[in-house]
Amino acid sequence: MASHRKPRQRPLSGGPVRTAATTLALAGAATATAFEGTSQADPRQTPTQVKAEVDRLYQEAEAATEHYNGAKEKADEAERALSGLRDEAARKADRLNAARSALGALAAGQYRTGGLGPAVQLAMSGNPQEYLDRAAFLTRTGDRTAAQVTAVRRGLDEAGRVRDQASGRLADLRARQDELAAAKAAVEGKLNAAKQLLDKLTAEERAAYEAQSAPAAGPQAPLSVPVGDGSRAARAVAYAYGAIGKPYVWGATGPGSFDCSGLTQAAWGAAGVSLPRTTYTQINAGQRVSRDRLAPGDLVFFYSGITHVGLYIGDGKMIHAPHPGAPVRVAPIDSMPWAGAARPA
Structure with a gap:
């Protein structure tokens, strides 16, 4: 009997294509795993068990959110670069067209006066590129249009360079x-x-879950801590206090809603300090500080992947944007696994 084998599929090739395909596959697998875990969850789980599972999912979602924030930042950069190249290409095209028009006008004038020489005959050729390729001939004959022809040639070269750069940026943007x-x-x-x-969860179980998820009692007004009146750290802390109660929305940077790194970026932005967008870049945006030397305004980071950040306010507490359904609030820094701290410069 003839064997029936499925033909071997050839792998995808190409950097951006492979990267994008791999990223999408991993994201799909992660999503499928998350839903699979939910579908197999015991409907009789206790609120404590549910909280543990939901907290895990929220932490994984926050890691994915920071990846999203980083990818969005890079996509925005690629889009701005592409827009700039397109504007540059348009300006060069205008200058090139003006130069070619001037060259054509000169040729027409020489024709009307009967002074049509070999150089101008080339200018009126139906193939401008052929004409430009023979610009050396114009230089040898000493024709006064040689400089204009050289300028047009340079314009064509520059326009081609910009088109090539724009094509590369477009590919980068699509990958992002x-x-x-x-x-x-x-x-x-x-x-x-x-x-x-x-x-x-039942209504009673949901109430128990909410009770477990409620923030620890803490100050909702600035602590009496020595941050230095009028200092940048004091302004960042004041901004964070003003954000308390605003909702968590992943990818948001304020002023009406925040994710964790969006809150810290906005707080220090209000103090005149520009922080990068993601947790894993913010931790390198200033001086690293040990836990026993924390000062109000410091950025405090959590989890091994550095996927969460809050703003330290003193007395072992921070202000942070926890996760969906949990607004910006005060919380103890002991409430999550410690990863490090940084003091923005």
Whole structure:
């Protein structure tokens, strides 16, 4: 009997294509795993068990959110670069067209006066590139249009260079957009999985869950801590206090809603300090400080992947944007696994 084998599929090749495909596949797998875990969850889980599972999903969603934030930042940079190159190409095209028009006008004038020489005959050729390729002939004959021809040739070369750069930027932008879509799918998958778990709770169980998730009692007004009146750290802390109660929205940077790194970026931005967008870049944006030397305004980071950040306010507490459904609030820095701290410069 003839064997029936499925033909071996050839792997995808190419840097951006492979990267985007791999990212999308990983995001899809992560999302599928999250939903699979939810579908297999015991509907009789206790609120404590549900909280542990939901907290895990929220932490994974936050990691995906920071990846999304980084990908969005890079996509925005690529889009701005592409827009700049397109504007530059348009300006060069205008200058090139003006130069070619001037060259044509000169040729027409020489024709009307009967002074049409070999150089101008080339200028009126139906193939401008052929004409430009023979610009050396114009230089040898001493024709006064040689300089204009050289300028047009230079303009063509520059326009081609810009077109090549724009093509590269467009490919980069498309790869970043694919990465962005994959990260978004991963975030939404985790959050939907958490929502499905919470929706299985009874009203009484949900109340118990909310009680466990409620923030620890803490000050809702600035602490009396020596941050230095009028200092940048004091302004960052004041901004964070003003954000208390505003909702967590992944990818948000204020002023109406925040994610964790969006809050710290906005707080220090209000103090005149520009922080990068993600947790894993913010930790390198200033001087590293040990836990026993923390001062109000310092950035405090959590989890091994440095996926969460808050703003230290003193007395072992921080202000942070926790996760969806939990607004900006005060919390103890002991409430999550410690990863490090940095003091913005």
